[in-house]
Amino acid sequence: MRRAMNKLDVVGLLQEHGAIISGHFELLSGLHSPTYIQTAVVLQYPHVCNKLAKALCFKFPQAVDVVLSPSMGGVIIGQEVAREKKCRAIFAERQGGAMVLRRDFRLEPGQRTLIVEDVLTTGRTTSELVSLAWAYGAKVVGVAAIVDRSMASLPLKVPVRALVPIPVKVSAPESCPLCARGTPLTRPGMHNIEFLHGLEG
Numbered sequence: 001m002r003r004a005m006n007k008l009d010v011v012g013l014l015q016e017h018g019a020i021i022s023g024h025f026e027l028l029s030g031l032h033s034p035t036y037i038q039t040a041v042v043l044q045y046p047h048v049c050n051k052l053a054k055a056l057c058f059k060f061p062q063a064v065d066v067v068l069s070p071s072m073g074g075v076i077i078g079q080e081v082a083r084e085k086k087c088r089a090i091f092a093e094r095q096g097g098a099m100v101l102r103r104d105f106r107l108e109p110g111q112r113t114l115i116v117e118d119v120l121t122t123g124r125t126t127s128e129l130v131s132l133a134w135a136y137g138a139k140v141v142g143v144a145a146i147v148d149r150s151m152a153s154l155p156l157k158v159p160v161r162a163l164v165p166i167p168v169k170v171s172a173p174e175s176c177p178l179c180a181r182g183t184p185l186t187r188p189g190m191h192n193i194e195f196l197h198g199l200e201g
Contacts, residue, residue: 005055010146010164013052017042020166024178026187029122032176035168036188037147039118043076052163053080056116056144059161064141065111066090068133070099070125077146078116085114092129099128101136109137117145120162121170123154130158 014020018041025036043049056077064085069078071093082089090105107113113133117126126143133140140158148154148162151169173179 005051005058005163007164010052010055011166013042013048014039014147014164017045017048024176024183024185026173026185027121027170029124029170030173031122031170032173032178032185033168033170034178035149035166036186037119037149037166037168038188039073039077039146043118046080049076049080050083052146053077053084055163056081056146056161057084059144059163060114060142060159062141063112064114066107066138067114067116068092068107068129069116070129073118074116077118081114081116081144092132099125099132101132107133107136107138111136111138113138113140115140115143115158117143118147120145120148120150120154120160121168123150123156127155130156 014037019038021036021038022034023036025033027033064087066088067078067082067085069075069091071091075091078091079089090101092099093102095102101107115126115129115133120126130140142159142161143156145162148165149168151167154160171177
């Protein structure tokens with residue numbers, strides 16, 4: 001039987017690929033943070049992604065009918081977990097302010113559903129996914145994530161298991177100490193867009 005990855009293994013992978021960076025960042029939630037965890041730079045390597053997916057399956061060894069992830073961040077790792085579980089992989093998208101299933105994706109009553117994320121921060125989107133699955137009558141077996149960066153208990157009523165906890169303080173812009181010090185703000189993932197705009201100019 002394979003050895004499950006321990007926390008040092010996971011942190012080592014993230015650090016090796018430059019996935020943990022320090023600075024002053026605006027997260028998708030609008031909150032500010034001194035640390036950003038960009039798992040996409042790790043997940044771009046399928047063999048590494050598969051290793052992380054197998055580790056997540058150790059966290060939830062039971063049979064699963066479908067893996068549900070949020071669009072973008074969780075899609076790649078969700079696909080790999082589903083490959084290991086030999087089940088479907090679907091994703092939800094935000095439409096009109098709410099997470100919904102599109103593209104003829106579906107959940108059936110009683111289906112054992114594992115929600116897979118890359119990074120957990122506030123748990124808001126994950127909570128929406130849990131509620132979405134319940135609305136279809138599906139059974140949520142839990143939430144699996146590569147990194148849990150939350151500072152407090154997440155508002156989820158199902159088991160939550162991450163490969164590694166990396167608690168990072170987040171602040172609203174108006175109370176952000178880095179803003180108060182005038183530290184330049186970075187919006188992660190935007191440099192390629194800015195580069196393309198520069199080419200267009």
